[in-house]
Amino acid sequence: MSIKLNEILKLNHFEHAKVLTDIPLQGEFPVEAISVQEYPAEAFVRNNEFILTTCMSCDEMDIFVHFIEGLCRLNVTAVAIAMGCYIEEIPREIIGIAERNNLVMITIPWEVAFSNIVEDVFNLLKLEKNLELEKYRLLKDRLISMFLERKDLKEALNFIEDTVSVPCGIFDNKKNLITKSNGFLKDDEGLQIFSYKVNHSDIVYGQLSLDLKDRDLTQLERIEFDKIIKYNVISPILLWFERDQVIHEMELHHKEKFILSLVEQKDRDRDKVIAEGKSYGFDLDKSFIALVAKVDFNGYLDDESEIIKTLKDMAIRIAKAEDRDCLVAYSNSFLIIFLEDIKESLEHEKSYIKKFVITMDNLYPNLTFVWGIGGSYEDCNTIYYSYMDAIMSLKSGLQYGTDTINTMNTTLEYQVFTELAKNKSIMKIVDKVLEDLSQDNSMDLLLTLNEYYLNNRNISKTAEKIYLHRQSLNYRLKKIESLTGLTLDDPRESFLLELCIKMYHFNQLRKL
Numbered sequence: 005m006s007i008k009l010n011e012i013l014k015l016n017h018f019e020h021a022k023v024l025t026d027i028p029l030q031g032e033f034p035v036e037a038i039s040v041q042e043y044p045a046e047a048f049v050r051n052n053e054f055i056l057t058t059c060m061s062c063d064e065m066d067i068f069v070h071f072i073e074g075l076c077r078l079n080v081t082a083v084a085i086a087m088g089c090y091i092e093e094i095p096r097e098i099i100g101i102a103e104r105n106n107l108v109m110i111t112i113p114w115e116v117a118f119s120n121i122v123e124d125v126f127n128l129l130k131l132e133k134n135l136e137l138e139k140y141r142l143l144k145d146r147l148i149s150m151f152l153e154r155k156d157l158k159e160a161l162n163f164i165e166d167t168v169s170v171p172c173g174i175f176d177n178k179k180n181l182i183t184k185s186n187g188f189l190k191d192d193e194g195l196q197i198f199s200y201k202v203n204h205s206d207i208v209y210g211q212l213s214l215d216l217k218d219r220d221l222t223q224l225e226r227i228e229f230d231k232i233i234k235y236n237v238i239s240p241i242l243l244w245f246e247r248d249q250v251i252h253e254m255e256l257h258h259k260e261k262f263i264l265s266l267v268e269q270k271d272r273d274r275d276k277v278i279a280e281g282k283s284y285g286f287d288l289d290k291s292f293i294a295l296v297a298k299v300d301f302n303g304y305l306d307d308e309s310e311i312i313k314t315l316k317d318m319a320i321r322i323a324k325a326e327d328r329d330c331l332v333a334y335s336n337s338f339l340i341i342f343l344e345d346i347k348e349s350l351e352h353e354k355s356y357i358k359k360f361v362i363t364m365d366n367l368y369p370n371l372t373f374v375w376g377i378g379g380s381y382e383d384c385n386t387i388y389y390s391y392m393d394a395i396m397s398l399k400s401g402l403q404y405g406t407d408t409i410n411t412m413n414t415t416l417e418y419q420v421f422t423e424l425a426k427n428k429s430i431m432k433i434v435d436k437v438l439e440d441l442s443q444d445n446s447m448d449l450l451l452t453l454n455e456y457y458l459n460n461r462n463i464s465k466t467a468e469k470i471y472l473h474r475q476s477l478n479y480r481l482k483k484i485e486s487l488t489g490l491t492l493d494d495p496r497e498s499f500l501l502e503l504c505i506k507m508y509h510f511n512q513l514r515k516l
Contacts, residue, residue, distance in 0.1 A: 009033035043071040076105035088114035140236040147240035161185040209245035263333040292342040294378035294390035302370040440487035
């Protein structure tokens with residue numbers, strides 16, 4: 005905050021003052037502070053200050069010269085010297101130094117009390133500060149009104165510039181210019197740019213950059229200025245971003261709802277689907293292949309919503325990098341991606357998935373995925389049928405653990421189990437064989453038996469997988485034989501146990 009030198013010179017204290025320097029006072033000559041200083045004063049003076057002094061130590065010419073030159077170097081606005089006690093006359097050489105450096109030099113009678121001058125100047129500065137605060141308060145009110153009147157953001161920035169003489173620009177999080185006021189020059193190296201985040205809680209929408217031109221703020225002034233800007237400018241500017249964000253989120257919600265509707269029913273009218281898709285920006289004339297992932301957050305539950313957003317954004321970004329269209333949705337722990345089908349081998353889809361997983365692993369190392377890839381179809385229901393294939397592939401792959409990519413080739417076993425599960429007699433046999441294992445609460449025998457067969461009956465690998473000592477695993481296997489009455493070393497009896505445990509886990513997967 006500053007006042008003009010002329011305002012100070014109009015005070016009664018300067019009624020008998022004389023301006024010695026031949027400098028036109030029609031200009032700004034801003035005064036931001038006032039203090040009483042004596043030689044040496046360089047450590048205590050700042051830019052645009054009004055100095056009161058008696059020059060009590062300047063009885064020698066070289067000291068007087070050094071004192072005035074020091075004030076000039078510090079860009080002091082004016083110096084008022086009390087005449088009569090220590091200084092009777094100001095040498096012409098001293099006045100010349102002041103004139104060459106645009107320092108206004110004034111003499112005042114000795115009788116004028118410095119304290120009265122300081123008090124009145126402080127009051128002027130305080131009044132100016134209050135006027136400045138009121139100006140920013142009115143600015144805030146007007147910006148809110150402009151938002152309600154649905155004015156665009158550029159118009160709001162121009163109003164800020166016109167009101168407080170501060171050109172400004174809005175940038176996104178990648179530092180790309182969104183819009184700016186007319187006087188804001190982005191690439192001018194001479195700018196003194198102050199930037200402020202436009203954010204709500206942890207969501208950062210972009211930044212507001214202000215060109216303060218030649219304003220030289222002290223640290224305390226900068227802190228005060230930051231408070232004013234954040235309260236009176238950032239908070240109303242945020243309204244534009246939040247409105248756009250709400251609209252954007254609604255659009256995303258409706259897009260996702262449409263994508264999910266494509267997998268809920270088959271044999272939909274082709275022309276209607278294509279037309280509706282076009283309204284959301286999708287080209288459904290193209291064929292798509294489904295990639296579906298079961299996502300396990302593994303302890304990231306607090307960040308789940310943010311991770312889901314990242315999953316969807318990353319899926320689209322990687323597809324764009326491959327110049328392929330992409331539709332993405334998320335529902336009930338499943339990430340659903342429809343990737344433009346380039347009608348080549350599934351290695352391209354597997355490569356896409358690997359890029360996706362590597363990228364996400366760098367961001368969230370504990371995330372795990374089980375993937376299913378659908379088939380490639382030509383008709384208008386490509387999305388529906390490919391999705392059903394992907395789900396079948398995924399569920400088949402779940403029994404083999406996480407971080408797997410499963411295709412239609414892995415679903416043959418799934419299809420066999422599907423048919424077997426329809427036979428009630430077979431399911432009764434399964435229940436009877438495993439009945440005692442499921443009722444034994446002392447140890448997880450069903451898990452042990454399943455891992456035993458998943459690891460090709462290898463004792464060491466199975467023990468390592470379920471974190472057991474070999475002897476403990478052997479004890480469990482003996483327990484299984486005892487409860488089922490079947491021997492693991494007998495090929496026929498072992499086959500029956502393996503079939504039953506796989507059917508059991510198949511039924512568990514069907515419940516997903």
